[in-house]
Amino acid sequence: MSPSPHLHTPRLQLRPLRQTDQGFISSLLGDAQVRQFLGGAVDLQRRSAAVAAYFSGEEGETAWLVQTGIGQLPLGLVHLSPHWDEPCLELSYQFAPGAWGKGYAIEAVQCVRDHVLQDRKQERVLAETQAANTASCRLLQRLGMTELRRLQRFGAEQVIYTTAP
Ligand SMILES: CC(C)(COP(=O)(O)OP(=O)(O)OC[C@H]1O[C@@H](n2cnc3c(N)ncnc32)[C@H](O)[C@@H]1OP(=O)(O)O)[C@@H](O)C(=O)NCCC(=O)NCCS
Structure with a gap:
């Protein structure tokens, strides 16, 4: 796991994960609404390994x-x-349903996108989301990200959005 610098926006703090976040992460992974377009809720038997994976991610992975x-x-x-396919970083995000519809997700995703482009000086960053995930597609389009291509992955049509062609 690469270090996650502390970031902030007018309303939010983005910080490295702490062991005390395990319960919150587990609740996200077990929530059928949150996981609707992410392969479904992670069942209890697989949950602790899935939570642990957030803390022991591969080199190049960062979580806030x-x-x-x-x-x-x-x-x-x-x-x-x-x-998976492109030689650049991919952004992903999941928020608790109680935090939807308030602009928190876009504020946080924009902050991490800007961190990648400005602080890490990357030329672009991607996000891949199911075409059926309209809330996620809307968020990326509102950020000005554009469609790079579509493909089938995990049994569903996915759209890859990019900050630059
Ligand atoms: C995808 C996901 C993050 C989108 O969350 P969201 O809250 O709809 O997204 P935003 O932060 O962009 O909020 C936008 C909504 O907040 C509203 N809003 C309220 N106050 C706002 C504010 N101050 N600023 C901006 N938007 C605000 C907007 O009007 C908009 O509503 P609309 O979509 O009905 O038009 C959320 O649905 C989620 O976590 N899903 C499960 C995980 C997932 O599928 N992740 C994507 C795969 S990587």
């Missing part, structure tokens, strides 16, 4: 816990990892 600036209420996760 997103929390409110006031009150430090955990809202979601933003994750960076090498993309």
